[in-house]
Amino acid sequence: MNDRPGLNELSAFIAIATQRSFRKAADALGLSASTLSHMMRTLEHRMGARLLNRTTRSVSPTAAGEMLLARLQPILRDLDIALAEVDEFSGQPSGILRINASEIAALVLLRSVIPTFLNRYPKMHLDLAAEGKFVDIVSQGFDAGIRLGESVPQDMIAIRFGGPARLIPVASPSYLAMHGTPQTPDDLAGHNCVRFRLPSGKLFHWEFEKNGQEISVDVNGHLTLDRVDLMAEAALLGLGIAFVPERTALPFIETGRLTGLLDSWCPKFPGLVLYYPGHRLVPPGLRAFVDVLRETESQLSIGD
The missing domain is CATH 3.40.190.10 (Periplasmic binding protein-like II)
Known part of the structure; x- marks a missing residue:
């Protein structure tokens, strides 16, 4: 291959192949989608192979494109690191x-x-x-x-920070005044709980532990959410009991807007x-x- 592709063309190909979109790649690179399209036609001509499957709705790498992407990503990443290390001489x-x-x-x-x-x-x-x-x-x-x-x-190389964490049930004082305060995890069966849907689509089971006794509760409720901040907001509005990270709830507990529940049943875990x-x-x-x-x-x- 005498006409070797340029670095800009290869970088543009990586952006399109990873974003699966000419528009998103164009936004990331600060170029127009038409410019990227022209660059890809030129690249494919130079490579002598089709690298991208294009439809009106999607873009995906071909088998040749997948192979090229897998090879290019670590090479260009190491290039970026090398350039960045030179920048370190400037402090x-x-x-x-x-x-x-x-x-x-x-x-x-x-x-x-x-x-x-x-x-x-x-x-x-x-x-x-x-x-x-x-x-x-x-x-x-x-x-x-x-x-x-x-x-x-x-x-992976792992660096722990932030100390241990824990999840706690919380509810507004108005909800507890109307429905009572649970004393054990089993009492949650009689309450309206704000359920959490995991990214996998499964519902999160509330897990508790005390003196070696572990309890997993499949709570019931009229509301299911997939974001922790929305769960805390739902509890603030009196919509039920939410099971959230203590860090999220603490500001509201300190101001009296939320009440922490079942404290002795909520052990800490690595953060x-x-x-x-x-x-x-x-x-x-x-x-x-x-x-x-x-x-x-x-x-x-x-x-x-």
């Missing part, structure tokens, strides 16, 4: 740091780590994706992920973990983020 890492986190983890980071990180490293851009669904951070192009420790794959692959170079921006995370450790408790 400031630069570039984009992509992190995938749960909604709760994102809120915790926004309260301390992220402001410090962005103020200290003005050349960095943080792309934080907050979502409930657990994703493969490598295949999705993220530098790191943040989840509860029990969810992290074993082959949040920042994780990233151990088999590849760590970008300077991620190293800087980890440094800030460790500095602000004392401010990040999600359990107390």
Whole structure:
């Protein structure tokens, strides 16, 4: 192949293949969709193979495109890291740091780590994706992920932070005045509970433990939600009892708008973990983020 593709064409191909959309890739790259379409036609002509399947509604890599994507992603990532390491000689890492986190983890980071990180490293851009669904951070192009420790794959480098966490049932004083206060997990059967739907589609069972006795409760209720912040809001409105992270409920408990329930039945469990692959170079921006995370450790408790 005498006419070797340029770096811009290959980067554009990766953006389209991962976003599965010319429009989204164009937005990310700051180009027009028509420009990207022309670049892909040129790239396919140079490669002598069709790389993308296009329809009016979707874009997906062909078998050749999948192979090229798998080869290119680590190469271009290492190139970005090499360039970023050169930038370190100026004393400031630069570039984009992509992190995938749960909604709760994102809120915790926004309260301390992220402001410090962005103020200290003005050349960095943080792309934080907050979502409930657990994703493969490598295949999705993220530098790191943040989840509860029990969810992290074993082959990842993991850094614990924020201390232990726990889930607690909460309800508004008005709801409890009308329906009574449960004294044991079994009492929840007589209450209207706000249920939580997991990203998999399954309903979350409320789990309790006391003196070695474990109880899993499949609660009933008229409302099912898939976001923790909405569950807390539903409890505030008196719509029932919600089972939420203590960190989420604590501000409302302290002001008397919510009441914590079944305290002795709610043990703590290992908290949040920042994780990233151990088999590849760590970008300077991620190293800087980890440094800030460790500095602000004392401010990040999600359990107390």
